[in-house]
Amino acid sequence: MFVGSTGDRHTFLILNRHINGAHRLLTEAGFTARAHHGRTVYLLPPGTADDAIERAGAAARQLLAHTTDCVDLANTTRYSAAGPLPEPDVRLQFTDGAVTATAGGIRAGVVLALHGFTPAAAGTRCTLEPGLDERDAVNTVVGAEAHLRSEDFDVSIDLGIATPEAIPPAPGRTATAAPNTPAPQRSRLRTR
Numbered sequence: 001m002f003v004g005s006t007g008d009r010h011t012f013l014i015l016n017r018h019i020n021g022a023h024r025l026l027t028e029a030g031f032t033a034r035a036h037h038g039r040t041v042y043l044l045p046p047g048t049a050d051d052a053i054e055r056a057g058a059a060a061r062q063l064l065a066h067t068t069d070c071v072d073l074a075n076t077t078r079y080s081a082a083g084p085l086p087e088p089d090v091r092l093q094f095t096d097g098a099v100t101a102t103a104g105g106i107r108a109g110v111v112l113a114l115h116g117f118t119p120a121a122a123g124t125r126c127t128l129e130p131g132l133d134e135r136d137a138v139n140t141v142v143g144a145e146a147h148l149r150s151e152d153f154d155v156s157i158d159l160g161i162a163t164p165e166a167i168p169p170a171p172g173r174t175a176t177a178a179p180n181t182p183a184p185q186r187s188r189l190r191t192r
Helices: 022-028 050-063 106-114 134-150
Strands: 002-005 011-014 032-036 039-044 090-095 098-103 117-119 125-128 155-158
Touching: 022 032, 022 039, 022 050, 039 050, 090 134, 098 106, 098 134, 106 117, 106 125, 106 134, 125 134, 134 155
Parallel strands: 090 155
Antiparallel strands: 002 011, 011 039, 032 039, 090 098, 098 125, 117 125
């Protein structure tokens, strides 16, 4: 399960494998389902009421009973839609396959260095080593973010996705996913 947010503040959730009942659970909680690049994307628009956001969060947490493979890189799940976002101590940004970080101080820079970020030319900007595949880059960002938050840093993550239409396709997928289609039944092999 991947949770992210777009630049225009939509929260989106993508399931990378079928989970029975997930479509109903998420749509009843306020997400809208949309087929996009061969998979179903569940969206919460910006300005969604706080009670709907709480229901959506509860639904997503219920899915954790079916998978522990969850990544939440959405800024919209961390702060109330009603209030202004605090100025982050660290900004992490995905751009064209690269990940950069801007740290507001030496201590945050040290944490980033522990996770493989190297300082760029003069300043507070760091980059993640080039050549990492998407999975390794996301895992590194997840670890760095968790570490930074444990050190009481506010972290902002920009996935480089401006609008829901810009959510990239899943690698290797081409068919449109059907939200309520049950997983295919596998035939049992007979042994003699």
